[in-house]
Amino acid sequence: MVNFQEASEIVFAQARSWGTEEVLLDGAFGRVLAETVLADRDYPPFPRATMDGYALRYADLERGVRRFRVADIVFAGSRPAGQLSGGECYKIMTGAAVPGDADMVVRREDVGEGEAEIEVGGLLPDSWRPFLNIARQGEDLRAGDLVIDKPCRVSPAVMGLLATLGRSTVKVARAPRVGLVTTGNEVVEPGGVVSLVQIRNSNRWMLMAALREQRVEVSMSAHAVDDPEQLTRDLQRFLDMDILIITGGVSAGDADHVPAVLEQLGVRRLFHKIAMRPGKPTWCGVSPRGGMVFALPGNPFSCFVSFALLIAPFIHACWGLERTLPMALPLGAARPKRTPLDEFFPVRVEGSPAMLTQMPLNGSGDIRMGMQANALALHPATAGDLERGALVAVYSFV
Ligand code: AMP
Ligand code: MG
Numbered sequence: 001m002v003n004f005q006e007a008s009e010i011v012f013a014q015a016r017s018w019g020t021e022e023v024l025l026d027g028a029f030g031r032v033l034a035e036t037v038l039a040d041r042d043y044p045p046f047p048r049a050t051m052d053g054y055a056l057r058y059a060d061l062e063r064g065v066r067r068f069r070v071a072d073i074v075f076a077g078s079r080p081a082g083q084l085s086g087g088e089c090y091k092i093m094t095g096a097a098v099p100g101d102a103d104m105v106v107r108r109e110d111v112g113e114g115e116a117e118i119e120v121g122g123l124l125p126d127s128w129r130p131f132l133n134i135a136r137q138g139e140d141l142r143a144g145d146l147v148i149d150k151p152c153r154v155s156p157a158v159m160g161l162l163a164t165l166g167r168s169t170v171k172v173a174r175a176p177r178v179g180l181v182t183t184g185n186e187v188v189e190p191g192g193v194v195s196l197v198q199i200r201n202s203n204r205w206m207l208m209a210a211l212r213e214q215r216v217e218v219s220m221s222a223h224a225v226d227d228p229e230q231l232t233r234d235l236q237r238f239l240d241m242d243i244l245i246i247t248g249g250v251s252a253g254d255a256d257h258v259p260a261v262l263e264q265l266g267v268r269r270l271f272h273k274i275a276m277r278p279g280k281p282t283w284c285g286v287s288p289r290g291g292m293v294f295a296l297p298g299n300p301f302s303c304f305v306s307f308a309l310l311i312a313p314f315i316h317a318c319w320g321l322e323r324t325l326p327m328a329l330p331l332g333a334a335r336p337k338r339t340p341l342d343e344f345f346p347v348r349v350e351g352s353p354a355m356l357t358q359m360p361l362n363g364s365g366d367i368r369m370g371m372q373a374n375a376l377a378l379h380p381a382t383a384g385d386l387e388r389g390a391l392v393a394v395y396s397f398v
Contacts, residue, residue, distance in 0.1 A: 001273045001274065002273075002275070003274065003275045003342060003381065004274055004275070004309070004342045004378075006271075007274045007276075007310065008309075010271055010284070011310050011313070011314050012323075014270070014286065014314070015314060015317035015318045016318060017173070017318060017320065018174045018176050018242055018318060019173075019174045020171050020173055021171070021174050022170070025159070025163065025167060025170060028154045028172060029154050029156075030215040031173065031175075032154070032173040032316075032319040032320070033151060033152050033170060033171070033172055034151055034171045034172050034173045034319075034320070036146060036148060036149055037148040037167075038144055038145065039141040039142065039147055039165065040143065041143045042137050042141065042142055042143050043140040043141040044135045044136070044137055044140065046097035046137055047098040047135070048095060048097065048098070048135045049074075049093065049094055049097075049098050049105045049134060050105070051094055051105055051107045051108075051133040052107070052108050053105045053106050053108045054070070054089045054092065054106050054118055055074065055090040055092040055102035055104070055105050056068055056088075056089035056106065057102055057104075058103050058130045060086060061120070061128065065086070066119060066120050066121075066122065067087070067118070068087055068088060068089035068118050068119075068120075069087060069089070069116060069117050070088075070089060070090070070091050070118065071084055071085070071088040071090060072091075073090065073093075074091070074092045074096045074097070074099065075093050075096055076094070076095035076096045079097065084099070084101045089102070089118065090102060092105055098134050103131065103134075104128065104129070104130055104133065104134065105133035106128070106132065106133070150322070151173065153321065154170075154172070173318075173319040173320065175215065175216045175217070176243045176315065177219040177220075177240075177241050178211060178217075178218050178245065179238035179241035179243070180204060180207055180218045180244075180245050180246075181221065181222050181234060181238060182204045182224070182248060183225070183248040183258065184226060184255075184298060185225050186199055187223065188201065189223070201223065202367065203248070203298065203300060204247075206300065206303065206304060206369070207245060207303065207307060208221075214312060216315065220241065222237075222238075226249060226257060227257075228257045228260070231257050231258070232264065235262065235265060239265060239267070239287045239289060241287075241291050242292070243315070244291060244292070244294070245294050245295075245296065245307075245311065246262075246293070246294070246295040246296065248296075248297070249295070249298070250272075250281045250282065250283045250295045250297055251281040251297060252281075258283065259272055262295065263285075265287075265288075267285040267287050267293050268287075269283070269285045270284045271284050275341050275342060275381060276341050276343070276344060277338075277339055277341045277342070277343050277344070278297070278299060278305050278344065278364035279296070279305045279306040279309070279344070279364075280297070280302075280341065281297040281302075282296055282310070283295035292314065294311055300364075300365065300369050301346075301363075301364040301365070301366060301369045302364045304369050305344050305376060308397060309376065309395060312398070324395075324396075324398060326393035326395050327393070327394045327396070328392065328393060329354055329355070329356050329377075329391065329394045330390065330391055330392075331358075331377070331386055331387075331392055332351075332355040332356050332357045332388065333358060333388050334385065334387050335379060335386045335390075336386075337379060337383060337385050340381060341381055342378060342380055343379040344377070344378055344395075345358060345370070345376065346358070346359040346361055346370020346373030347359060347373055347374075348372055348373055348374055349374055349396065356375075356392065356394065359371070374396060374397055375395060375397060376395045376397075377395075378392055379392065380392075
């Protein structure tokens with residue numbers, strides 16, 4: 001049996017790219033950018049007025065001019081028709097390009113505004129220097145500068161940046177083709193008739209949602225009964241997927257045929273069982289076509305944890321995203337050690353300074369799955385009972 005750290009390393013070692021595709025900007029949100037991005041021009045592209053006011057020449061102030069005739073009005077996106085003569089200024093709006101014959105912008109509220117002229121006070125503030133209230137051309141970025149140098153998630157900020165750079169299409173990492181197979185004679189779809197001894201299929205819906213959060217759609221799904229021959233036929237159809245996720249049937253029960261069937265189908269086992277709770281029965285292997293196969297225990301919370309701690313990080317690694325390391329945060333309440341395994345438990349990171357509130361969970365079969373949690377915390381195998389305030393590793397959901 002491997003421990004969680006070893007299981008992670010084994011999974012990460014299998015990470016490889018699924019290629020890239022070009023998508024319209026509109027479809028890029030949430031995907032992972034798979035190209036380096038350069039500034040197409042200087043930013044700001046022109047000296048930009050950062051205030052509404054008057055653009056004038058510092059030299060005029062220096063030689064004592066205090067009244068300026070307003071020669072023209074410069075709006076954002078427009079240019080003046082003529083040039084400034086001595087003692088003249090432009091009225092200018094935020095976002096407008098400051099004409100080349102002016103070198104500072106004085107705020108409206110700092111001058112006396114008259115009919116077609118302005119007046120400034122006798123003693124000038126120290127801050128009144130050339131480039132006052134002007135964002136200089138190229139002060140953020142120069143044309144050709146590297147703006148994004150490695151794969152990154154397209155966040156709202158990245159969307160805005162790509163739009164600024166004029167990108168109507170972008171290259172993103174291709175999503176894996178994912179197959180999802182739930183198993184169990186007792187499992188019925190939500191709309192179906194459920195007898196007293198049956199339960200509804202929650203794993204299918206939870207995993208589809210978890211994948212969707214990663215902008216991955218399930219390509220193919222099925223529900224299989226606990227019969228080795230039928231399971232073999234069902235799973236066979238999924239062997240060319242980039243990722244195959246199976247739930248249930250991986251433990252030690254008489255109906256747990258998944259590991260044997262997978263091995264018989266030529267899926268090479270990487271590990272079976274992780275010394276962690278929940279998720280202990282997790283099985284992982286590589287299909288003959290090179291796809292990853294994850295067989296997760298059927299308990300809803302086990303499934304959830306195995307996805308969050310192994311499958312999502314694997315997908316991120318294949319996309320070239322940097323590994324997110326856990327943070328260390330203090331527990332808000334004591335926690336007794338229950339097993340000699342690494343124990344993952346659902347928490348909410350909250351408060352200031354941040355503490356961990358443990359979410360109610362009655363074992364891995366609890367359908368609430370630590371619903372209000374925004375992270376999983378680790379109670380390490382090597383630790384005894386933890387006291388309030390003890391620092392633990394926290395894996396936030398991303
Ligand atoms: P198994 O891993 O097949 O032994 O299942 C462990 C527990 O998870 C059992 O109580 C199952 O009834 C339950 N379970 C298995 N598959 C699902 C599923 N798709 N949705 C909800 N619960 C499930
Ligand atoms: Mg089962």
